[in-house]
Each structure stands twice: as C-alpha cells, then as structure tokens.
Amino acid sequence: MLVVQTILIILIAFFACMHCYMGSTMHNRPIIIAPLVGLVLGDLHTGIVIGATLELVFMGAFPIGASNPPDFVSGAIISTAYVIMTRQEVASAVVLAVPIATLVLLFDNFQMTVLLTWASHIADKYAEKGIERVQRIAGIGNKVLLALVVGLGFVVGVPVIEMILQYIPEFVTRGLDVAAGIIPAIGFAMLARMMMTKKMIPFLLLGFILASYLNIPIIGVALFGLVIALVFFYYNGAMTKEVANDDNEF
Numbered sequence: 001m002l003v004v005q006t007i008l009i010i011l012i013a014f015f016a017c018m019h020c021y022m023g024s025t026m027h028n029r030p031i032i033i034a035p036l037v038g039l040v041l042g043d044l045h046t047g048i049v050i051g052a053t054l055e056l057v058f059m060g061a062f063p064i065g066a067s068n069p070p071d072f073v074s075g076a077i078i079s080t081a082y083v084i085m086t087r088q089e090v091a092s093a094v095v096l097a098v099p100i101a102t103l104v105l106l107f108d109n110f111q112m113t114v115l116l117t118w119a120s121h122i123a124d125k126y127a128e129k130g131i132e133r134v135q136r137i138a139g140i141g142n143k144v145l146l147a148l149v150v151g152l153g154f155v156v157g158v159p160v161i162e163m164i165l166q167y168i169p170e171f172v173t174r175g176l177d178v179a180a181g182i183i184p185a186i187g188f189a190m191l192a193r194m195m196m197t198k199k200m201i202p203f204l205l206l207g208f209i210l211a212s213y214l215n216i217p218i219i220g221v222a223l224f225g226l227v228i229a230l231v232f233f234y235y236n237g238a239m240t241k242e243v244a245n246d247d248n249e250f
Contacts, residue, residue: 002155008040009077009154014147016073021139030054030076030097037080050080050093057094058101071108074146075101078153104149111145203228 016028027033031051038047058072075097083093192204203225210216210224 005040006151006155009037009081010147010151012036012040013073013077013150014143016077017143017146018140021143028073030058030072033073033076034080037077038084041081041084043084046084046090047080050083050090051076053090054079054093054097057097069105070098070101071104071146072097072101074104074150074153077150081154100153104146107149108142108146111142 012033016033019025019028031054034051034054035044035047038044038050041047054072054076058069058075078100079093079096082088082096083090196204207221207225210221211218216224
C-alpha cells in the first residue's frame, strides 16, 4: 500500500511541477494539490481544508524573473500527507509547509545551477539542430528530480517530521493554530477590499442578499454572477460595435 501511495504522490508532484511546461496553468497551487494528496490517502475532506489554508498562506508566492518563491508544491504535499497520516491539526500543516518549501527551493536552485548549466553547454554543441530537444529533456529532468525528492520526503518524512516537531515549543504550535484560523478571514478581507469600488459594491450586495435572505447556495450565487457577467460582456460589445458603425457612417 505504501509503495502505491508513494508512486501516486510522485506522480502528483510531477504533475504539479509540470505546470510551467504547459504554459503556467496554475494547477500547482496548494488548493489543487492538497486535495489530490487527500484523495490518494483516503481523506479528501482534510486535503481540501489544508489546501484552502495553505493557498492563503502562499497567496503571494509567484516567480518574478529570476526570483523564485518557496517550493509550495513540496510543502503542500508533504505537510498534507503528514497531517492526514498522523491525524494532527491543520496548524501542523502550516508549521511544516513553509520550512519544507524553503528547503526544497534551496535544493531546486542548486540542481538547476548544476543541471541546466550542464545542459546549456550541451545545447551550445547542438545550436543548429537538436537544441530544443536538449532544452526539453533538461526541463523535464528538473521536474523529475523534484518529484522524486517529494516522494522521498513522503517515505521518510513522517518520523523525521515528528522528531522536529518535538523540539518546537507548544506556544508556537498554538500560535500557528490561531493564525490558521485568522488567515482565511484575511484572505476574504483582501478579496473584499478589491471589490470595494463604486461599480462593484452593488454586485457584492446582490450576492449577500441572495445568500442571506433567499438562501441560495454559493454555486447558485456564482451562476447568477456568471449570467450578469455574460450580459455585461455581450451588451457592452454590442454597444461598442453600434457606436463604431455610427462613426463610420459619418
């Protein structure tokens, strides 16, 4: 059973790491990866909860130029697996995710320096033909190594993680438990702040009224929003074409 789970964890890590190979589809975010880990380990609900929590923790983690954020893929996978397998609190995932992500980032930077530098020298020899093949092989090899590191962390990680947690003071764990409860509120406040404009407030109030007074579920409110967005999109498009046609007549 452990062998099958390890293989599936490696495949999830590889799938997440390959998001940039497919045009940055963002399927490497914790809110997607953690539920997949929960599904593999038989606890989808905990995976969803941890994924939502870690997504808010790593909300601003995006690569900008040569600056890479902590590897939240490994942090999300290993911390989710640990919480599910040991039945710990969600706060434990927050405690583990950031240091694990930072550690794997250091490894990634090191192996990219070695692997990709080596690959670039090979590419120089094939500048006229085959350079694309070298680039693809090196890029995929980079992701394979990261996936194997995550799989290794999954296999040997739980005993090591438990040993590390024994040295973390209890007040730190309690503080992070409180923080795990506050983080979602901060996330919603950030979203609300972006929506607090004169044009968006009516839609925010409409969603509140639909959910609070008409007892329409969240999916129903989202569908209402989709219909309104489509109406505005096509109405504004039709108005723009009409104005353009009027201008052409003159």
